[in-house]
Amino acid sequence: MLIGVPKEVKDHEARVGIVPSGVKGLIDAGHKVIVETNAGALSSMPDEEYKAAGAEIAGSAAEVWKKADMVVKVKEPIAQEVPHFRDGLILFTYLHLAPIPDLTGELLKRGVIGIAYETVTDKRNTLPLLTPMSEVAGRMSVQVGASYLEKEKGGRGVLLGGVPGVAPATVVIIGGGIVGTHAAKIAMGMGADVTIIDLNLNRLRELDDIFGGRVHTLASNSYTIAEATKRADLVIGGVLIPGAAAPKLVTRQMVSNMKKGAVIVDVAIDQGGCIETAKPTTHSNPAYTVDGVVHYCVTNMPGAVPHTSTLALTNATYPYVMKLAQMGATAAIKSDNGIKEGVNTYKGHLTYAAVASSQNQPFKDVLSLI
Secondary structure (H helix, E strand, O other): OEEEEOOOOOOOOOOOOOOHHHHHHHHHOOOEEEEEOOOOHHHOOOHHHHHHHOOEEEOOHHHHHHHOOEEEOOOOOOHHHHHHOOOOOEEEEOOOOOOOHHHHHHHHHOOOEEEEHHHOOOOOOOOOOOHHHHHHHHHHHHHHHHHHOOHHHOOOOOOOOOEOOEOOOEEEEEOOOHHHHHHHHHHHHOOOEEEEEEOOHHHHHHHHHHOOOOOEEEEOOHHHHHHHHHHOOEEEEOOOOOOOOOOOOEOHHHHHOOOOOOEEEEHHHHHOOOEOOOOOEOOOOOEEEEOOEEEEOEOOHHHHOHHHHHHHHHHHHHHHHHHHHHHOHHHHHHHOHHHHHHEEEEOOEEOOHHHHHHHOOOOOOHHHOO
């Protein structure tokens, strides 16, 4: 199979879909890899390393998309990439289709086999390709939040960990999954007063054990969230429903009741966000203010630390890339339920139920189509 790796084009997206060691593995297995020039440069992986691994270096994205049987990316395609779609092309990347009906429509119209990192599952029914970026984003959310609490960035002028004689900042994390857990680790390590809110009581018990009772845990409901956000200096949204749009758990009214200069970091923004006042932003223009509350809602947060993020992501994606290359999409989908769960579009059909439900479109089980 010929695997293509284009350079990412989303604003300030510096990650890359395959690293040189992955290229070497694919070449050794008898496949071909074509990489757009400078695709890995911002992740500190220059063309020379790809050439040494056996890749062909292409001068343009169009050449990569045209030649490749399977395109491996990081972020969901944007408008300038859509014309490259074609019938039967395998696209393996984050898609986050639920809040992007226009992209869904183009994938369906052009017959693309769209396999989404964020819905691939493993034998434990967890999300192995979402986990590493959730780890990065969770840890980054606290760094970013601490920065935006500084007065010159519109924040309250609060030091996250406080100092002796002065109370630390209050951090409220909504969602106790991967994002929330890693956010709590960093916030607690920086000395903040941390509260995690989650709907799952068993998860709250696990978190209480993980943190030895050093973070507060609260059962999620509208009253609890309203009261917690009212006293928070930093609110981190980390709610995930696989493949579906995130629920709006923090309402506009709750935001208006927050402290002026408080900060919201909505990590769930890739799936539409769990804060009603959240809207997608970019690294070029990352924050805005609503009712005196600073909102940071960048849709590709891990792109700010591309070397770490690329290595973490490709450690997880490479085995799936190899399986798809070795077996082809059809056989891989039939033999691996985790890859099957990753298929969001298949040759004109929407094949992921949560996306279909979010967009009120018909759903087809992919196994009925192959």
